[in-house]
Amino acid sequence: MLNGSDGGKGMKIRILGCSGAVAKGYNTTSILVNDNVLVDAGSAASELDFTQLRMIGNIFLTHAHIDHIKELPFILDAICSQSSAGLDIWGSAITIEALREHFFNGLLWPTLEQLGLDSGKCRFNVMTEEIMEIDGLKVKSIDALHSPGAYSYIISQSDKHVIFSGDTSCNKALFDEALSLSDGLKLFFVEASFPDSMNDIAGLSGHMTPEIIHSEMKHFKDTRFIAYHIKPRFFEEVLKDIPEGMEYIKGGEVFEV
Numbered sequence: 001m002l003n004g005s006d007g008g009k010g011m012k013i014r015i016l017g018c019s020g021a022v023a024k025g026y027n028t029t030s031i032l033v034n035d036n037v038l039v040d041a042g043s044a045a046s047e048l049d050f051t052q053l054r055m056i057g058n059i060f061l062t063h064a065h066i067d068h069i070k071e072l073p074f075i076l077d078a079i080c081s082q083s084s085a086g087l088d089i090w091g092s093a094i095t096i097e098a099l100r101e102h103f104f105n106g107l108l109w110p111t112l113e114q115l116g117l118d119s120g121k122c123r124f125n126v127m128t129e130e131i132m133e134i135d136g137l138k139v140k141s142i143d144a145l146h147s148p149g150a151y152s153y154i155i156s157q158s159d160k161h162v163i164f165s166g167d168t169s170c171n172k173a174l175f176d177e178a179l180s181l182s183d184g185l186k187l188f189f190v191e192a193s194f195p196d197s198m199n200d201i202a203g204l205s206g207h208m209t210p211e212i213i214h215s216e217m218k219h220f221k222d223t224r225f226i227a228y229h230i231k232p233r234f235f236e237e238v239l240k241d242i243p244e245g246m247e248y249i250k251g252g253e254v255f256e257v
């Protein structure tokens with residue numbers, strides 16, 4: 001599955017899962033950057049072996065919806081009892097609070113204290129700085145238009161940038177920021193949960209369609225636009241709406257920039 005070497009200067013992006021729901025052949029969002037940074041925790045535990053999981057040092061969560069966090073307990077189980085360096089989990093204040101209050105709360109799953117993870121092995125952190133530097137990467141959060149506290153992320157390595165929109169409806173601030181990156185913006189993973197025929201529902205639920213993306217994409221010259229977070233039940237319909245010049249992913253792809 002993997003190609004290229006870890007020693008190069010390029011950024012490697014491996015799509016572990018990227019769908020808007022779980023169905024046979026589709027799993028939810030988890031994207032591995034350079035083997036040690038994970039964006040969202042929807043499918044990493046079921047796609048990576050223990051050795052690969054234990055290379056992850058930082059997880060950036062776009063938001064707390066279940067499709068983006070559902071494998072977090074199993075990632076912690078694999079990493080935190082073994083790794084001496086431990087694991088840092090990052091998100092907005094609302095996302096981190098939601099995990100503590102509504103997921104790791106002793107009901108849906110044991111608390112971190114009950115899991116014995118209060119010893120610095122597993123750290124839930126609020127992103128207090130807009131741009132963080134981690135392992136040679138810069139990670140910038142931008143408020144998304146979705147659930148409270150949802151983020152989009154721009155991840156940069158030297159002069160190359162990749163954007164993960166996360167779940168969001170059309171966000172002028174995100175597209176303006178993307179345009180400012182000019183030809184340094186190599187990959188723009190942008191969510192297309194619904195087909196064009198459901199533009200209204202997409203907008204109401206904080207999502208997008210290929211048509212909405214296409215209207216913004218025209219302003220970019222050298223950036224690859226890659227639709228993701230497609231709902232499995234609408235997959236074929238969304239594919240028909242993907243215009244020329246736009247790509248899509250289903251999970252399992254590897255990109256190097």
Ligand SMILES: [Zn+2]
Binds near residue numbers: 020065067167229
């Ligand atoms: Zn989602």
Ligand SMILES: [Zn+2]
Binds near residue numbers: 063065146147167
């Ligand atoms: Zn969501």
